[in-house]
Amino acid sequence: MFKTILVPTDGSVLSDKAILAAVDFAKATGGKLIGLSVAEPYPYMALSEGAFIPDLSLYEQKTKQFAHEHVQKVADAAAKQNVPYETHIASSFSPYEAIIDAAKEHHCDAIFMASHGRKGFSKLFVGSETQKVLAHSTIPVLVFR
Amino acid sequence: MFKHILLPTDGSKISEDAIEKGVQLAKSINAKVTGISVLPEYHVFTYRTEMLEDTKEQYLEDSKRIAEQYLAVVERAANVAGVACDTTYVVNDHPYEAIVMTAEEKRCDLIAMASHGRKGIQRLFIGSETQRVLVQSNIPVLIFR
Numbered sequence: 001m002f003k004t005i006l007v008p009t010d011g012s013v014l015s016d017k018a019i020l021a022a023v024d025f026a027k028a029t030g031g032k033l034i035g036l037s038v039a040e041p042y043p044y045m046a047l048s049e050g051a052f053i054p055d056l057s058l059y060e061q062k063t064k065q066f067a068h069e070h071v072q073k074v075a076d077a078a079a080k081q082n083v084p085y086e087t088h089i090a091s092s093f094s095p096y097e098a099i100i101d102a103a104k105e106h107h108c109d110a111i112f113m114a115s116h117g118r119k120g121f122s123k124l125f126v127g128s129e130t131q132k133v134l135a136h137s138t139i140p141v142l143v144f145r
Numbered sequence: 146m147f148k149h150i151l152l153p154t155d156g157s158k159i160s161e162d163a164i165e166k167g168v169q170l171a172k173s174i175n176a177k178v179t180g181i182s183v184l185p186e187y188h189v190f191t192y193r194t195e196m197l198e199d200t201k202e203q204y205l206e207d208s209k210r211i212a213e214q215y216l217a218v219v220e221r222a223a224n225v226a227g228v229a230c231d232t233t234y235v236v237n238d239h240p241y242e243a244i245v246m247t248a249e250e251k252r253c254d255l256i257a258m259a260s261h262g263r264k265g266i267q268r269l270f271i272g273s274e275t276q277r278v279l280v281q282s283n284i285p286v287l288i289f290r
Contacts, residue, residue, distance in 0.1 A: 025146065143285060144285045
């Protein structure tokens with residue numbers, strides 16, 4: 001039924017759960033996966049003359065590296081089950097926007113994602129990015145708790 | 146993979162569309178479904194005019210009949226698709242509570258429901274009961290737009 005499933009991941013344990021379920025599902029139904037991780041750029045602010053300026057390029061390099069590691073998990077899980085997949089990285093201050101854009105770009109027909117990510121407090125809430133994806137998605141979203 | 150999917154319905158058109166999709170999903174992964182309809186409790190003080198005109202017994206009888214109509218939609222869709230199906234209705238002022246509890250009782254492993262219900266879109270990004278089910282559920286929730 002879902003032929004192309006978008007699996008956004010931030011590397012969290014709950015994301016891993018979503019990845020495994022997506023792989024299982026795609027295997028059972030002959031679908032394919034699009035793994036996505038969104039790296040957030042360094043929040044540039046107006047810095048005064050004497051302020052400490054961290055190495056911005058190193059920061060961005062690191063966040064991209066982490067994003068690659070996160071989507072590698074999708075690749076590994078999919079490859080293990082012979083499920084066709086692609087992986088992508090995006091750089092955005094708005095992960096939910098990058099997720100929605102990726103869903104359109106890759107013609108996905110469902111999104112499988114965690115209910116909250118690293119900042120997740122607990123089961124009492126739905127994470128802010130998941131909430132926004134739910135609000136803006138035009139395709140079904142399967143939320144893992 | 147999901148084996149038992151709970152399909153809540155409030156009788157709205159958007160619910161009916163979600164049921165159709167939920168049944169197709171079940172078919173694609175050989176899962177069975179349970180349809181559930183939740184009706185509000187009888188209250189003497191209420192703005193619900195139809196309730197005011199009834200005695201409690203009459204109201205409960207009418208509710209049962211309405212629930213059965215909504216659930217017949219689930220049964221019909223399941224029969225046409227060849228998906229195993231049972232249905233239940235619960236009287237509870239909080240649909241989300243009945244949905245989450247029923248999912249637990251019946252050992253469902255997925256809840257599949259519409260993003261909005263009878264009250265329509267109403268400038269909410271996601272319906273109030275769907276939101277509550279999402280937050281309270283211990284199992285994954287699939288939200289159809």
